[in-house]
Amino acid sequence: GESVGLHLPTLSVQEGDNSIINCAYSNSASDYFIWYKQESGKGPQFIIDIRSNMDKRQGQRVTVLLNKTVKHLSLQIAATQPGDSAVYFCAEPYTSGTYKYIFGTGTRLKVLA
Amino acid sequence: AAGVIQSPRHLIKEKRETATLKCYPIPRHDTVYWYQQGPGQDPQFLISFYEKMQSDKGSIPDRFSAQQFSDYHSELNMSSLELGDSALYFCASSSNGVYEQYFGPGTRLTVT
Numbered sequence: 145g146e147s148v149g150l151h152l153p154t155l156s157v158q159e160g161d162n163s164i165i166n167c168a169y170s171n172s173a174s175d176y177f178i179w180y181k182q183e184s185g186k187g188p189q190f191i192i193d194i195r196s197n198m199d200k201r202q203g204q205r206v207t208v209l210l211n212k213t214v215k216h217l218s219l220q221i222a223a224t225q226p227g228d229s230a231v232y233f234c235a236e237p238y239t240s241g242t243y244k245y246i247f248g249t250g251t252r253l254k255v256l257a
Numbered sequence: 258a259a260g261v262i263q264s265p266r267h268l269i270k271e272k273r274e275t276a277t278l279k280c281y282p283i284p285r286h287d288t289v290y291w292y293q294q295g296p297g298q299d300p301q302f303l304i305s306f307y308e309k310m311q312s313d314k315g316s317i318p319d320r321f322s323a324q325q326f327s328d329y330h331s332e333l334n335m336s337s338l339e340l341g342d343s344a345l346y347f348c349a350s351s352s353n354g355v356y357e358q359y360f361g362p363g364t365r366l367t368v369t
Contacts, residue, residue: 176356178356178357178358180360185363186362186363187261187349187360187361187362187363188347188360190357190358190359193356193357233300237356244290244302244305244313244315245358247299247300247301248299249299250299
């Protein structure tokens with residue numbers, strides 16, 4: 145399943161399928177991006193990050209892709225599990241070199257058994 | 258591993274009252290950030306501190322103030338509370354020069 149965060153805030157996928165969550169960022173000068181996972185009633189949890197000099201970065205079951213041409217990020221989750229159900233946010237620094245983040249509109253991921 | 262600690266976890270106040278939220282960063286983290294998250298919304302940056310000095314300011318109302326103490330813990334003081342202040346308030350910490358921020362569990366403030 146695939147989503148565009150701003151226009152489809154909820155993504156439902158079958159357990160075991162791959163999930164793709166998209167994010168459009170605003171600042172072409174941003175040099176760093178983070179994906180956070182937020183479970184209900186909890187604080188955002190770091191998933192994976194990527195610097196602007198990279199196009200792709202892989203973690204455990206997650207991959208982040210960065211397309212600077214169109215200012216687009218995606219988070220791919222392989223073999224989605226029930227524990228992946230959460231709201232996912234991308235975040236970028238307000239301005240390059242600062243450490244305060246702008247969070248993108250979250251996407252709720254629902255994993256169907 | 259030790260995480261960011263926030264207290265209290267839940268707080269109920271009436272309009273025009275004051276509230277103080279506390280944040281204890283991860284040991285050896287010298288930078289603290291405060292975020293406000295309304296229902297169904299993304300976290301909004303309020304303010305940050307590095308080495309007890311304000312380092313960045315976001316959309317923090319004038320009714321709010323914050324500080325960081327010598328032991329690096331931080332407090333967010335909120336006065337003349339309004340219904341619209343009801344939200345989750347997150348504190349995050351990091352080491353200076355490191356982008357990755359670690360978030361606490363949040364304080365849920367309800368203003369009635």
